[in-house]
Amino acid sequence: MGLKGRGAIPAPFSKMRKRIGRFFYRHPGVEGFLFALPYMALWAVFLAWPVVYGIYISLFDWDPLRGSRFVGLANYLELFREPRFWNAVTNTFKFAGMAIPLILGLGLVFALMVWGWGRKRRGIVVVQASLFFPYLLTVSIVAIVWKWLLERDVGLFQHFLSSVLPSAPVFLTEPAWALPAIAIATAWWLAGYRMLVFQAGLEEIPVELFESAEIDGALPYHKLVHLILPLLKPSLLFALVLTTISAFRTFGQVLIMTEGGPGWASEVLALYLYRVGFDYFDIGKAAASGVVLLFLILVITLLGVRILGLKSELQ
């Protein structure tokens, strides 16, 4: 058969291989596409299709048992007339406004702390692991733990705060404090992962730049503002997009910690959507609010990219 040794390929297959090789050489994009194809197929079925179908059912009074009825934009108009919907939109923005800087800020502080301390110091791994640990927990555990911490009667945090400040707020039952409390819990939960992202970015900065800065007499503040932050832009962009999406989609911690209360004080858009869809079973209207949420996330993320001047980084 002409086998010339171990691993030799029979002649017809060898020809085919050459042909395939030539094909991929001439069409360099195809190979990458084929590698991505399995993921893209799953993405299309489990992510893209549900989004498209969600937009489709947002145009219906959806009731598969009795027959769905096309209502055009009526679900959207009904939403826009509802004060509770606008309250949920406002709360979502308020939450995002608090949570995004908190998560990114805390993540950056953690990263700088660990990075500044030096990789070779003893115990750094333990510190790093402790800071990252909350990210490994599920949202329900995080929410339950924080709910206990902030509980009026047995909450540790509430207890210590009350001993220092006799008129300390009861966080989860006061409208002004409910969202900030959830934002703090969320920052504690998510900052660890951002720390890793920023750390990876910090490792990429050439040491020579810091040495030259020091020769020029730069203070730590100058290094942070003029050196670290500009060079961290790609990591910042990635963390910002990720955090924006997760802040706007916040649901579990609100449901468990306050159920959207007191009143509607912490009802965010994702919780409103859930209630309309799964408590009131008004699926068409829930789909419409889902589309609004998707649109908001898209616009805010793109605005963030533009405002921060990160377009080139994206490209």
Next chain:
Amino acid sequence: MRKVLMVLFILSVGLGLQTLAAKPIKLTFNTLFHEADAKAMEKIIQMFNEEYKGNIEVELIQGRWAQYYAELRLSVLAGTPPQIGICHTNKLVEMADYLTPLNASPVGDLIEMAGVDPANYVDAAWAAGEIEGRHYLIPLDTHGWGLWYNKDIFAEVGLDPENPPRTLAEFIDACERIKAAGYYAFHPAEDALPRKLRRAWYVFFWQMGGQLFDEAYTHATFNNPKGLLALQFLVDIFNDFGWNEPGSNGYNQFAAGKLGMLVAGNWFYGTAVKSGVNWGYAPMPNFFGTPYTWGNSHQLVIPLQPKGTPKEVYLAAMEVIKFISEHSYIWTMYGGHITAYKPAAENPELLASEYWTRSGKWLNEMAQKGLVHYPINHPKGSELEHAIQAQIELAVNGVISPQEALAKAEEECNKILQGG
């Protein structure tokens, strides 16, 4: 040779059919139970599976409470519903489209075919399962709120630990004494979640003879002096009376021995026993006229099955439902909910059990006297309840006045009912 092959073929087909025939009917039973009641249902289903081994096999799925009704609906739409499920009485109007009418199922009158006798069930609970001549529900239980009190605190402040307060005057006296001794006097709403505060307000309002909506559910009827008095009382408990504080968790306070009296459901039994507190249980005191309490009823259902579901599956599901009814004394003993199956309520083991003698009999007494008041029964019930509880919570926390709360809740409810 041909004959031999033919004989072999017939034998193999026969054997195959026998194997198929011997396979038990597999059913899924999806419940919303968790903790003690989930364990109680597990006991009953284990007994069933042992007794019906080889004929019917039930797979029990439990524990997910929050999304239960959404899941049940979606499973019907997806064509993969469980064969047996649970429905609260007041949820029937919202869920009827997704359930099999038992007396008019695709394979006939299942109630008759299975030999289920309506006379064996508590009348009101059975009657609640019918809409326009179609019967959907087989009653399982009645559950509801009662008064849990700390006997040691009662003794310490000079109250009779065997005679908990029954009237408003006795109740106020008890609260004042407990407060003076440095304890939290009273918590009217379990862990004070928004829906619990709403239920507490319902109790006071119902006791005054209040009705939340007109009979046809065209508008809210609670923004009136009765509604206001009921809400003011609830708000004062946490504020002016000083009997407790807004945002406090009654379960924790009671279990820690810091609370004199707690209004909580029968599901608190396990926690009360484990807490080590020397507790007693009493029916809901008569605060304002008729001593109503908040309650509800779990009922057994067959969710709407896909077309072509064999008759045997329906009948097997009914067999399970019948078995659960007949063994529902176990449900009461371990789950704490009062059985709706009259013969089970007379089970000697149940009547001698610690649960029954310490608390169950009192809840049963309230149920028998018709004092367990069911919640809103409307297709938009969940939406209406959310609208009410949001305002009640704000009033209790002192953010808005009771007047404002009722006015806002009324406005919201009317919008929901009138589609505004």
